[in-house]
Amino acid sequence: MITSRIKSSRPIHAVISSAAIGLIVSSFSGCVVEEVHRRPPERVTVIETAPPPPPPVVYAEAPPAPQETVVIQMAPPPPRPEVIVVRPSLRHVWIAGYWGWRGGRHVWLAGHWELPPRGRTVWVQPRWEHRGGNYVFVAGFWR
Secondary structure (H helix, E strand, C coil), X not given: CCCCCCCCCCCHHHHXXXXXXXXXXXXXXXXXXXXXXXXXCCCCXXXXXCCCCCCCCCCCCCCXXXXXXXXXXXXXXXXXXXXXXXXXXXXXXXXXXXXXXXXXXXXXXXXXXXXXXXXXXCEECCXXXXXXXEEEEECCEEC
């Protein structure tokens, strides 16, 4: 068997590295980069229109539920002093506390702020009326 040796002053791995670098460089030399042209953004004109007005509001009140008439022989205690907290809005109306009748005795129902059911209504405070030796409770209502 005849073997031949190539004599080189450089080691074999240096020759392979040089060849690989040459191959990589030559592969990039033929690349063409295409420039992408972008269109400028289109101008959009936005025309804002006012929303249509809301439909008219119609208030329909149900007739007041028939309330049980409370007739007792004991006068209610004097009203309790109350601290009126800050009004939530200018539309709110203060409904003052009052003595109600629950479970066979007088019960204090604390005052609170409430929105009227419709504009220009007035709260008529509940009260106890003295009639012929008895006390009759008249419930409060919006007028």
